[in-house]
Amino acid sequence: MYNNFSSEQISGKELSYLTDTFKNEELMAKLCVQAAVHCQSPSLKHTMTQLAQERLQHMSILTNALQQQSGLTH
Template sequence: MYNQGNQTISSKELAYIADSIKNEELLTKLCVQGAVECQNSSLKQVLSQLSQERLQNVSTLTNTLQQQAGITH
């Protein structure tokens, strides 16, 4: 277990976060690919927005891992 202040996170939770990062990265790639290949401008916009949301999730999850590891930027 890792302790950050009064918050404790288990190794299993850290592994879940790492898996979530991989999944979000894959979803981002798929959304970007779909936006590039899409002919429908409305769908292209939605896929672009989804890719940005996925990137934000990756950032949030990465920051969580860094905080738990004691790494700060």
Template sequence: MYSNQENQNISTKELLYLADTLKNEDLLAKLCVQGALNSQSQSLKQTLSHLSQERLQNISVLINTLQQQSGITH
């Protein structure tokens, strides 16, 4: 893992990977929500809703980690 050294930067390749990961997590969350809305099975609705929440949590963790690494706050 990364240390908290000020001189350690995230490479362009790593930033691109993280950007792709964020896009993928966002797409998966949207697909799960859409599937939950269209499903007639209550069990499937619950599973897809849970998966969408997990994806949103992953997005939050990725963004928070990026903010910590870059020193950005909002």
């Protein structure tokens, strides 16, 4: 689903969008971790932890997509 890139290079506008998306995912992950640390409710703590993990996964997907696009190997 996320690996359907053509051989064309991404544009500057697309790179800017991906950079903004990455920063937003990073911020959301940090906020979810902070909320989980301070939560009193176990169910809310679990939900915040789960959301943080999802954000980190999205960051990983974005990183891998950019590496594939640029031809870098990890």
